[in-house]
Amino acid sequence: MGQYVDVTKQSGESFAAYLSVPAQGSGPGLVLLQEIFGINEYMRGMADRYAEEGYVVMVPDLFWRSGPRQELGYDEEGFKRGLALRNELVEDLVVEDIGDTVRALRARADHAGGVGAIGYCLGGLFAYLSALRLDIDCAVSYYGVGVQDALDEAGLLKAPMVFHLAELDKYCPEAARNAIRTAFEGNELVRIYDYAGVDHAFATHGRDVYDPAAAGLAYSRTLLVLRETIGPRYDLSALWDSHTYYEFEARDVPATMSTMVDKPYVNHIPTMTGGVGQKDVARFYAHHFIPGIPEDTKMIPISRTVGADRVVDEMLFCFTHDREIEWMLPGVAATGRYVEIPLVAVVTLRGNKLYNEHIYWDQASLLVQVGVLDPEHLPVTGIEQAHKLVDKSLPSNELMPSWPDSKGKPVA
Structure with missing residues (x-):
């Protein structure tokens, strides 16, 4: 469904982004933020899926300074290369790139409404940082790695934010998850969802840790905050x-x-x-x-x-x-x-x-x-x-032979 386009920075440099647009021709904007595996088949597929939901979606290439359009597999080699690329990132520059993507989205003729951000793993951290530092309307972080290290900025959050946290996630361990819960306790802008018995990347189909039930529930919860804040709203x-x-x-x-x-x-x-x-x-x-x-x-x-x-x-x-x-x-x-x-x-x-x-x-x-x-x-x-x-007045428990025996017995 989609295609690659160039995003031009204010500096004049440019980088690639995968673009997918809804069939109806226009809609609110959505920035999808990649895992450490680049704009791979999963990210393109999710962009197309959100376009089906009515969004104009852009997936910026966060690794472009290390080499354009990196696309890695989920094997050991891809994992090692992804970690190396992650270590080469300068976080402030990545947030700047995301801001340029947001501006490119807002400038498009097919954009109508607000802009949200959704990130996975590495992208989950940058979805959170984007909500703190950029002009976006909502953000969703899937098992963001490193969020706990940026909680000193939590008070700056002004946009609705969702965190999806996995119980078995060693990259966002229990201490990190507890720190996130504590930082946003009582903050009505923030919804934190815990998923028992699932691991990091539970929403990534094609990986061994993929859990369709948890992924489906998280997807619906993500759509809820998107619909509430930026639309589109369907009957x-x-x-x-x-x-x-x-x-x-x-x-x-x-x-x-x-x-x-x-x-x-x-x-x-x-x-x-x-x-x-x-x-x-x-x-x-x-x-x-x-x-x-x-x-x-x-x-x-x-x-x-x-x-x-x-x-x-x-x-x-x-x-x-x-x-x-x-x-x-x-x-x-x-x-x-x-x-x-x-x-x-x-x-x-x-x-x-x-x-x-x-x-x-x-x-x-x-x-x-x-x-x-x-x-x-x-x-x-x-x-x-x-x-x-x-007719709730009709009798209950008629298939239970012992039901009459409990009449008059104490209940505690």
């Missing part, structure tokens, strides 16, 4: 409603796919049906999902939670089993039975497009309701599950 609820309209009402596959990113994925968790990528997801919708939607399908909303990059929808999914529903009841012929099933959709968006759907329901309750699972002597329920969801 995620309306985007999700548009997608479901094309699925269930219009039953229009091209229109449905137009609401999704270039590489979406869909996963109906109980049956593991769906697809990955435009081709497979479109095939799934066209030949297996949309034809399998019963005629009288109705979705009754229960609750909806909207975050920085996702929507969590809780509903009752109601239908008559008038056909084989391959995505929900694969291999089960139509029974003609009426079903009400609680269903939860966890939908992630990138910018103004859907990225993925995780759809959950209780398969046991569904099988009971269509008559292919006998609930006797099994800890499962049928339509009673749906009724209890909307």
Whole structure:
């Protein structure tokens, strides 16, 4: 998606930066700050990903004085070379280069709004220093190395700041993490997130320490501060409603796919049906999902939670089993039975497009309701599950044989 451009310094010198712009043509600015491995595939990929989120992204070459466009691998040789390049840096000059990048971003015709900075490892330190010394609107530090040595400037911080800290990080050890927490205790501009059981660089895919769950959580938290401070702000609820309209009402596959990113994925968790990528997801919708939607399908909303990059929808999914529903009841012929099933959709968006759907329901309750699972002597329920969801006064604990025995017993 991106390309290299030159950033011209006030001195007249120039250095390279990787640039990625959003499909809609303009957006707030974002400076991504590299690890010690230079502007490698990971950094370019993250720049493209944030461009999908709606940002004009620049990744400045922080090592240019030692040699332009260094790109290192994650092997021992790359690590040694990266440390050597790190030792050649002059921190004040690097902050100056980042300031030049910020000015270059603000001068672009496709820049609209504020500017934020996100840094990883080495870049995590410089994201923090940039928040202290430059005119930026927010900053995010992923496991920044050396932040604890610059905490005497902590009082200068005037922009919202996020720190992502890893429990097993030997490059930002416990003492350093505690110093960061102490320095910003009570500072409402700062959010510090701890990630248990993960190591330094847990957000870098392609490395052995990559942890997708922690990386995904950190990414959402990063987007939250970006959206709050520099935007862009999307109506995620309306985007999700548009997608479901094309699925269930219009039953229009091209229109449905137009609401999704270039590489979406869909996963109906109980049956593991769906697809990955435009081709497979479109095939799934066209030949297996949309034809399998019963005629009288109705979705009754229960609750909806909207975050920085996702929507969590809780509903009752109601239908008559008038056909084989391959995505929900694969291999089960139509029974003609009426079903009400609680269903939860966890939908992630990138910018103004859907990225993925995780759809959950209780398969046991569904099988009971269509008559292919006998609930006797099994800890499962049928339509009673749906009724209890909307009427809290209905009895609880009826599947627990010992529930009556605890009546009147002390609770402490």
